[in-house]
Amino acid sequence: MNKFKLICLAAITLAYSALNAQDISSKGKEFWLGFMDHSNGTQAKMDLYITSDSATTGTVYIDGQSWSTTFSITADSTTLVNVPSTTAHVACSDCIEDKGIRIVTAKPVAVYAHIHRNFRSDATLVLPTEATGKTYRVATWEQESRSTGSERHRSQFMIIATSDDTKINITPTDNVVKTSGNHPAGTQYSITLDKGEVYQGQAPDRYDDLTGTLIEVIDTGSGASCKKIAVFSGNSATGLGKCPGFIQSSDNLYEQLYPVNSWGKDFLMVPTKTRSYDYLRVIAHQDKTAVIMNGNFAALLNAGEFYTSGQLSTPQYIQTTKPTTVAQFQTMDRCGGADGDPSMTIISPIQQTLKDVVVYSSEYEAITKNYINVMMKSSDTSTFTIDNNKVSFTPFIAAPFYSYSQITVNDGFQHLKSKGDGFVAVAYGM
DSSP states (O other), rough: OOEEEEEEEEOOOEEEEETTTEESSSHHHHHHHHOOOTTGGGGGGEEEEEEEOOOEEEEEEGGGTTTTEEEEEEETTEEEEEHHHHHHHHSSSEEESSEEEEEEEEEEEEEEEEEEEEEEEEEEEEEEGGGSSEEEEEEOOOOOOOTTTOOOEEEEEEESSSSSSEEEEEEEOOOOSSSSSOOOTTTTTEEEOOOEEEEEEEEEEEEOOTOOOOEEOOOOOOTTGGEEEEEEEEEEEOOOOTTTTTTTOEEEEEEEEEEEEOOOEEEOOOOOOOOOBBBBEESSSSEEEEEETTTTEEEEETTTTTOOOOOOOSSSEEEEEEEEEEEEEOOSTTTTTSOOOOEEEOOTTTTSOOOEEEEEEOOTOOOEEEEEEEEEGGGGGGGGGEEEEEOOOEEEOOOOEEEEEEEEOSEEEEEEHHHHOOOEEEEEEO
């Protein structure tokens, strides 16, 4: 069984009002994340890849468990930090635990988190605290594979509080498991978290899907405007694709979500290299949100609804009439190609770009082939380099003013740079 992992790299635009927007990079000096449930439990590992264009130092804390470790980074390189599974892994549903993972550095860095075990792995870009928000919609996939033995396969989400006394409303689109019974689909419930506490919610059964679940911070008290949360979603393990005639593999899905106020209306998607096809999901936060794929009407969504594409084997230009979030999915082994297993990434709007970033391509869990997809304005492609080398680009058929490149790379770190309006990049391995 081969493994697939995918990370999307971009800057984030937080639109605080129609007339006032603030650009916040995916680089920062403080980050919050959590070790979501993996079907192999505490046997799974979490690795942090921390990169910077400047030499710096930092510390990773799990304050509620009295654990920490220091690290240093040389300029234009990557440092790996192992997070102890027995300390950080969260296995329960509808539970609150002191297991928030906090990263603090002296200078800005970029952080990627990788959860893996037994050829099951997925990775995510981690957003700095200043890029987190108050309102989120969950993106995940239904539970297509059965739990076996001690393994738990669940559609799930995780919330991490960045300040004390953070009150949160959750409106699930499917049932969420409680200690006894379930929080029913469509019925709002509330939780309160202190700084560094995590809450994990999981769906109970096969084919349950928490996509579209609404998570909102309730503004109360004098310090309400400062209270934000980090939210992750995915699956402890799922077989994605329902392909007949093949042994069904399953992988965990793991992605940090972008807050609703950073969503966009224009997206580019390039299928993963060597695979036959991928899927897309477009999630709406407002009623009457139209989805247009390559210039053709695809769906009209209300708040919390989502559109799932068919099998996509060619690059796509996605437009929506109101801000949305878009997730790209890969299928199980041999379902969409000979290599790779289920994976998910949140695609950044094309207007949210970076001009200089170091990425890390992992070799863990039998990843033997690594690639980077780059998307940018056609007029800027001549300025793009990877490790100081030029690459060729191909225009999008439905949007020729944008172009893409699929680059084969070795494991380890790569330095991506451009001028002009920058680029969006997706790093993945099989």
